[in-house]
Amino acid sequence: MLFLFAIAIPDIVLDFLHRCPRFATTMNEVLRTNALIYLSKMPQTFPSASRLAFWQRWIYSCIPMQSIATTDDNVRINMPDQSLSESKNIILQVSSKLRGFAINLLAFLGIKQIYDLKKIHIYSDKILRCMCEYISTLDYEEYIKADVHRAFHKAARNGMVEFITEVVKACPHVMTSADGNARNLFMSSIANRQEKVFSLFYGLESNRARFVCLMDISRNTMLHLAAKLSPPSQLARISGAALQMQRELQWYKEVESIVNPTDKDFLNQNDQTPREIFTYDHKDLVVKGEQWMKEAATSCTVVGALIITIMFTVAFTVPGGNVQETGYPVFKDEKSFTVFIVADAISLFSSSTSVLMFLGILMSRYAEEDFLKSLPTKLIIGLSMLFFSIAAMMVTFCAALIIMLDGRLQVIIPIVLLATIPVTFFMWLQFPLLVEIFVSTYGPGIFNRKMKRWY
Incomplete structure (x- = not known):
């Protein structure tokens, strides 16, 4: 072959x-x-x-790639010179x-x-x-x-x-x-969740209407196909059941925006509307998405609560102690103390915000529509604030060391470098998830609505 x-x-x-x-x-x-x-x-x-x-x-x-020579092109083949000197042979070998x-x-x-x-x-x-x-x-x-x-x-x-x-x-x-199921190009792209192929629809300009009203062999419209659950191979590309549910909603909303309003209540061969199909096919994914969100929120809430406890305690146990007569901190005029107290406040406030966001996730009703914007937004804010709080906590720790060790850099610098390790590991493990959620929720989207005319 x-x-x-x-x-x-x-x-x-x-x-x-x-x-x-x-x-x-x-x-x-x-x-x-x-x-x-x-x-x-x-x-x-x-x-x-x-x-x-x-x-x-x-x-x-x-x-960079060189142009590919075809049978019509002249191809030059360089043959090695057998009479090269010994020095040139050494250069070639090196x-x-x-x-x-x-x-x-x-x-x-x-x-x-x-x-x-x-x-x-x-x-x-x-x-x-x-x-x-x-x-x-x-x-x-x-x-x-x-x-x-x-x-x-x-x-x-x-x-x-x-x-x-x-x-x-x-x-x-x-x-x-049409294929064996009487589906045209765009119906097939919807059923198989091929967003790049579906985006070709926006490059048709005046020819779009004739594809929108078609049905397949089971009287399914485009919206019926968008309401069905994605093939497992396509769902596996997305990490987390909550983001998978969000992607399913994005597909449904996108197709819903281009079909005729009457198609939203159109009955297929099994007397089902698109919305009924979507709810039935995605009920298990909604449960998995809820479980995924709650597990993530619970884990992060524990971390945030620990940071709140530590930072609140640190604010009243400042390094160096307080002056007995006035009650003010001993090093209140030092620049490092200003860094210490500001970083402590930032860590405390950001961790408190993250805990509130995660509590909002835990107390959410988990309706289908919540997975589109509401829940991802709370998770984005919660994770972002948690990152800030951990980073600020490390800054607080480093500032406290500088105050107590009185500028001994040979000790301070190695400790500060070690303090960056947990922040780096946490960012390395969790930051890709945060970026993926942000891009999926507020990014340009998976569909190219500005597709140029190609047909």
Whole structure:
């Protein structure tokens, strides 16, 4: 099979398709598949379906790639000169060792893997364009025989935006095709929670209306499909049942905003409205989300309460004690004492705020709509204030040491460095969760409503 070697040797596949483009749609009668269908099952070969972290995306964008030579390009091959002097041979050997060390270092840092991924993406794009160029020349019978629409809908289920757009450019009529469940491109993207494919809807401009009113084989509208529970593979991408519930609500609200108002109460084959389906399918996820929120809030409440107790006590047991005659602190005129008392107040007030937020989470009613904004917002405020309180508590501790040790830096500096360890560990463990919740709640969203016209 042609594409069994696509990832390992994409350059050979590209060259082969340039020479024999008909193999793109030549059907294997035993497996009932061809190269185009096989490519539609490989989402990892295209950028839109790749799941990269923020820092990986940054590295990906910074990696330079040379243009890929095709069969029409002139390729120059440099042969090594056998008559090199001994000194030049030594230089070549050293440079080869350094190059090997650099490659191993890049592999250790994960940069080489990102480079290889980008290389595969570029080759896959070239291969896809080569296939689509040939597909555009097929007549109707050849198009049916090639089973282009099956490859198209597999790509939609796998979230392969590049595949979809290129095939549509080659065969515009594929946009009106449906899969085995009578679902069009956008209905399939909703059912499989492929937000990048669904965002193509916003690039249709005047052609949107004809897709909104369609139903599948079970008389489900777009909103019915959005009301169903996401596939487990898509839910697994999101950490925490509460955030999973939030994502489900975001999908439902997004689709609800584009459908006709009458579709909100439309009955499907089982006489169910979209809202009834959503409530029934998500009742277990609501329970899990409530449990996840309460466990997180309980753990953080204990930490916050301990900080409140410590900081309140510290405010009345200042380092150095008080003057007997006046009752004022001995070091009240020292700058380090000002830092001490301000940091103590910040830690006390921020930890008190965090505890109140977490108590609000524990006492929430946990309705479906609460998972969209209310609960995540309380968790964001609670975690943020807890971070501030722990950091301020460490500053308070360091300021107290400076006062008591009277500026002995050889002791103060190591202790201060050690004091940063718990703050660093806490941030390292919890800060990614805080960022994920904030981006999910107040970020730009998973849908691109500013999609440019592409069809």
